[in-house]
Amino acid sequence: MKKIIFNTLLALTIATTLSSCLKDSVTDLDPSKGVNVIEFANPAAIVKTGAPYSLYTFAYATTETPSLPITVSYSGPQEFAPQDITVNIGLAPASTIDTYNTAIGTTYSMLNGNGYTFTGTSVVIKQGTNKATFTIPLKPGQFDFSKQEVLPITISSASSGVISGNFRTILLNVNAKNAYDGIYTPQEGSFVQRYSNPTTPTTGDALNGPTGTNPDVTLTTVSLTTVQIGNLRWSGGSSGVGGIDNLQATVDPATNLVTMKALGNATLANIPGSVNRYDPATKTFTLNFDWNQTSTKRVYSLKIKYKGSR
CATH class of the missing domain: 2.40.128 (Lipocalin)
Structure with a gap:
């Protein structure tokens, strides 16, 4: 009889422990328990998944003088920023492109400095909003047709909040279109x-x-x-x-x-x-x-x- 009672108590203990673990796991996966991050919002479709950085591609006619709009997002379970968040954006090092090329087997190169006028900027995600946008002026007439050129940009810092690990740095592949494209x-x-x-x-x-x-x-x-x-x-x-x-x-x-x-x-x-x-x-x-x-x-x-x- 003691053996039966012991086995019953042991089974109940294991079941209670497993139930507690499962509850903890569910809680961990609940998006409402997560933390918002500051990141680049996707400006286009990602060229290749599984890469060390996200790369997006754009093409412009050489006769155009476009500006490429880039959005920074406050993303996560909290819908809006609780306060103004100043986000600083700058150029990422050229080695970022080398890392991407090595991992994916591509031959992208740094965008010619004459092809854009961006060096860095700051934007403010205002309290009660979740996005802020800035533009990078481009000069397609200065693009090199013989190369696949990339502009790497990164979020260097933010006045508050957590900067995303996955979308802190992105690559922008910009190409010129000829007259027949x-x-x-x-x-x-x-x-x-x-x-x-x-x-x-x-x-x-x-x-x-x-x-x-x-x-x-x-x-x-x-x-x-x-x-x-x-x-x-x-x-x-x-x-x-x-x-x-x-x-x-x-x-x-x-x-x-x-x-x-x-x-x-x-x-x-x-x-x-x-x-x-x-x-x-x-x-x-x-x-x-x-x-x-x-x-x-x-x-x-x-x-x-x-x-x-x-």
């Missing part, structure tokens, strides 16, 4: 044709045919005169064209003639005697190119018109 809509007359050999077109091939009703394509700046074409698809628009990674168009500004190439396929080129041209008056590209000319040739005739900025 944007979203383009395929036009009537566009088509694609596949071949089983250099001279025999495939038949009964659902990927062949008109592409004028395909989804929009994107033209992304590579250099002052070169854009990379994205979202190119076979007829019907249901699947992307493979085997020509990093498809690029280079415009000669003097003649508006276009040279086609693909970094992922050295055979891709203009079709001899065909039209490959940009019309600046209508912002329209007429492109005729092929690839795999000595084996399973593919021919693409593409006419696209500017729809809007990316």
Whole structure:
């Protein structure tokens, strides 16, 4: 009988202890028990998760004189700041970019000092609010097209409160857009044709045919005169064209003639005697190119018109 009573008391003790531990765990996870932090609010989508710092990307036309708005936030369970909080923001060291590159395998470099006018600033999150915004003036005409440039900024101090560990320092990737950058809509007359050999077109091939009703394509700046074409698809628009990674168009500004190439396929080129041209008056590209000319040739005739900025 004593043994039974002892076992019963032991079971009750264990259950009580576990219940207490579980309650403590739930309390620890309750957001209302947390502490507000001062951090950068996300200015755009994070480029890559799991990186040592959050990196956001922006692009501007070289003809623009924009200012990049950056917001500092008082974030957490407490909705508003209980008092005025002065937040000091400055440039982070260039080594921040090196740390990011090493961890992610990228080659970002520090934004040219002529490309912006920011050195540091202070903003005040006013009592009863939770955000304050400042701007960084940019000069896209001074960006280096040959590089992926980054501006690292950091919260150096705050008059009160806890500074976030995760969003204290962020990287701003700023790029210049050339005159051809944007979203383009395929036009009537566009088509694609596949071949089983250099001279025999495939038949009964659902990927062949008109592409004028395909989804929009994107033209992304590579250099002052070169854009990379994205979202190119076979007829019907249901699947992307493979085997020509990093498809690029280079415009000669003097003649508006276009040279086609693909970094992922050295055979891709203009079709001899065909039209490959940009019309600046209508912002329209007429492109005729092929690839795999000595084996399973593919021919693409593409006419696209500017729809809007990316």
